[in-house]
Amino acid sequence: MSGQPTYRRLLPLTSSVPPHPPHALVSKRKRTQALSACANCRKRKVKCDGARPTCHGCVSSNTPCVYPFAEGITPREAQKQKLSHVSVAHEKGRQVLELLRTSNNQTVGGIVKQLQGSDDLEEAVQSIADATLLLPINYGPRISDPTESRGDLGKRVTYNNAYEFVSPLDEIMPVSRWTKISHDDKALTHLVNLFWIWDTTLSHLIDRDLFLSSLTGTECDTAHSEYGHFCSPLLVNAILAVASLHATRNTEANSADILALGHQFANHAFQLLESEQTVSSLTLLQAAAVLWTFASNDGSHHARRQCASLQSLLRQNWVSVDLDGIGSRLVTSLRKNDGAPAKMCEAISHMTWGFYCFFSKASVIASPEMLVPKPLISNTSRSFSSQVYCMGQNPILYPGKAPRYSEAFVAECALCEIAAQLVTESACNGLDGCRYTALYNKLCCWQLSFPDHLMTDKSVSSSVLLLQASYDFIALRIMSSYLKDSDTDVFDGHNAASLIIGHASSMMASLWTYRGIHKIRHEYWAAEYCSFMVHELMPLLDLGNAKLTVRDIIGKACCIINEMSNAGVSGRAQAILINIEKQAKLSNRIVPVYGRQSVRGETGPMITIRGVRVFDDGKGRVIDSPAETSTVKFLDRIVSVD
Template sequence: MWAGGLQCLIRHPSPGVHPPRQAPEPPEPPSDHEDSLPKKRKLTNACVACKNAKEKCSGEQPCTACVRKARDCVFNPEDDQRRRIPLRRRIDELEEEQRLFLRILRTLRHRSHVVDGLLDYIKKEKPDLATIRRYMDQHLPPHEFRKTPELLRIYQDVERFQDPIPKRGNQALNIAQLCDYPPFLGMARPWTTLTDDNGFVSHLISLFFTWQQAFCNWIDQDLFFRDMNAGNVNCTFCSPILVNAILAVACLYSDYPEAWAEPGNTDSLGQHFFTEAERLIDAEEGKITFATAQGIAVLYTCLSAMGKDRQGWTYLSRAVHAVEYLRSTSDELFRTADVPRDVMAGALDYLEIGLFGATVACTLCLQKEPIMKPPKGLQLPIHQGDDGTWSPYPRQMDPVPAAHRHCALNYRARLAEIATDVCEALFSNGRKPPRPDLEEVVTRAYSQLTIWMHDLPGCLHCDDHSVPEILSLHQYYHSIIMVSFAFLRTRAPQDDETTEKSIESAREKCISSAHIVSDLVNIHRNQWGIERVALFDIQFISVALYNLLDDLRDEKSHAAFRNLAKAMMVHIPRWKMARGMFRLIQIAMTQLRAYQPPDIVEIFRTFEQGFWRPEDWNSFSSAYPNFSIAIRQDKGASEEVDMDRILAHWDGLTLTSDTGSELSGG
């Protein structure tokens, strides 16, 4: 019916016949009555009282209702739609500009002729942002990126962060975060439930593989990123346990507020990710996978940095047993892996060799009996193609060629084999061997170390431009020398004058290696900055400091000690382990009644006043030894060697400037 009625109202002209065009009628003049009426104003806001009472508001202040009811009339300007619409529009514009800005910066990170063309265009034409967007849409469209691997990487880099505004509540981004361009890209989901911010996860992942991987290298990063960015939790080389463990350690390197589990509490760095990884391990109920073994080992380094290496040692032992299990069931591992057999075999070799090199470094610095056997007959292929580039992220510097990862792993494992013999001789059965036996072990180890250095390939030689992976390798070498000969530089009650020459020779070797460690730290500082180093570097620095304690009257030793102490002080606010180690060195200097130059006294005063509280001892669970006590051969040496026990004993000690002055006079 409606259709028929509607047809009746429409007059259809005959085909080809046009109705005559009529002149428009002149408009009627407005009446005086219409002019006298005020125009109706559209209300865009109501007062607070009318809103709460759900009454009609007249819109002026005071409004009619509030005057009638004799109440305060208050308007909230934030509720005015006339204000909110342009503000929302401006926010959208700023967000779009930020997206474009980050798209430009992330594109310029890469090297390509199209990127060079974009840079030249910006320099020559000086276009505005809208023009740059049109240029990029025209010359760098997404479908073009897929044509070459080089452009595909740019596309993936930009596309993965299409939403550049991290979900960080109401926190404002600082300049460092806005200008942060992680060299490694990773996804938050499905790997962790604690954040969905891909940018933050990429930041942490990049910190880990830039710094921690320089020494604790048992994760093949190419295979790891392949599986992580595929987003499939049922894969071989990535798992929620491994990712959360990596994020926990990486938080120890981060300045982002999200890295703290408790805002303002530096000791909580990474604790939330650690707790998540621990929960996931418990949920596995003993199940061992390739990625789980890697993650458990990573948690050891996290606990060690937190000053809880007693608990960490149990994780390290579990990781070693897990690798032994994977090796014993390797046929099943190769059969079920989602990669070819040779790739899986290479990854297992990588894990075993890498973990062995780092584990023995732990036993050396903690003065424990080795818990992992040398992987006999294993060697990774050396000088295999291009290992890519390295840069000291988050510092913005031009990348340099990375160290040959396989070469570094192989030679770190060879050092670990030498250190294993030393640790078995010195720390097995809880007693030190007689001096003649000790000299035989140390002499043999030193001969092997000399051969190791002679055979070192050119790619691992150290110079003023070496990357941290090579610097850490050489610090490891000198730490083995210092630990070995330190047990020969002290006198036992039964020693006679014939041992004096041996004692002096051992002392000279220890001090010489400590000087070289200081030089290596200087290279790191001058070339890459000292704000971030591999976690094990702190342990090597600590060993060097102990060996210089009684030689501070020597100008070179004094300078080396000052340099190493300042380097450790940089990491004390971030790493509790470094704090405890430095406190032990302070206590050792007091026990030895060693000479303390005024500048060294000032460093310890700064530490004690700014970074150490008497109650801090109670937060440590560490077996890290007081080196100067542990190496003593006389029977009168204190039985208290472990960090947590010594700190508990010395809790009431306050080293004032008067005490320092008194000791320095000795």
């Protein structure tokens, strides 16, 4: 037993002795891992805590702390972004080189000048490349200079596609969140751009920068709270409705689908109008003007009722919004250096005068009641860096030409002042011969002061062509009113009928050029100009030596209206044609060939039948004739009854 080990006896655990607490497992403190180290810590090969703007190591060593990457980005993510940026830059450069390779010398010279005059080469290359993205494939990446002469334009293919003037934004805008009709932001963004490209009247009612910043959600909170909204679902749907009509210029697109989409936008906008018209706002005023033009162009009985309702709404909101008063107060605040932004003053001024031009043109065509007083705020001349889209030209490819569009808008405002004066004085007391002469001389002074580089023989911009047509239209209104109120056809020493024919010929030259270059689809104002001109020239069809000239003008005007009607975009154009045919029938005149009839049908040999009696279905009786019988000439319809 002596070899067995002896152990100490273990005593039983008593309840009075507390057990030893277990050792707590304390987790080790983890070091905060920085996404990227600063350049100085990398050079010294020490750990960097990633603190910004200065890390702890640089503070201790009193050295500048510079991070190679932005905050919150890992080196791997930064490399991916750099690779993506390089790929995009390479593609943009390739597009510019391809454009230089395939363009003519004049276009190449313009691009090279832009590259040489740009402060940021990368931005210039990106702008030029973006402008080629939407060029039509069948025309190739060719961009024309709007200052080309008409002779050069005649040798080239005409512009059949609005994409030739598009300068798309770098990113697709979130337009779909403002409408429930479509969720295709790419297509909707294109429609929004088309609105400022082609509509030379309505686009002046909306400041593009303020609208897009509000649409994308990037507007300044101060501007939003102080000056109200600059975008709303109602306004967006109204713009998309009108832009859909302009989109029919693209011959490759399905016009029927685009028109159906445009009417869906319009119907949705009218539904929103019912719920929003009780509260006055700037966007309500803008949308009402856009929808009034859309409904006027529709021409249906329902659309005419909508126009009457919108006309009253426009007058009420113009007074309640008081855009002119807001602009005047902003200018006063700016002069006192109270912090009023100059850009906001310019935007309010531009929109105010844009509405004045809209109301003036509408009062001459539709109703004198739509006329509003001349704005008190001065018409500030701005560079139109954003509004230049409305001129139908690309500001990116034509640097230095933006001020020309400012001149065109200022000239349009001056022209609308003359139109407003004509409407005001005619509605109040009427005009005598001296007042008509004074107005016409004022109009001639406007024409003489028009910038030479914006004349139609040097510029084929859509805005300039329509502006010149507006000038001739107002001259025709003055001449027409003078002949109605005067017992003589001599106007200021000239034959009034000759002046009417001269202005009608000038108007048709502008519109015919517009038709050949840009296509005429949804020009509501142009259709009304043609309608008035035809009704004024119809009695002059029998005017001796001028008969052939008058027939040519009427034929071209009816051709333009007929093309608008056949395109299905303008229901108003179809109604105008019916009225022209009715007027010609009542006056026993024949409307010249304008496309609906065959040219051979009028110039071919006639079938003549003598000794017949002709029953006029319109009058419900036999045509009276001294010899009781008549001589009838016809092919497919009766042309003349002698």
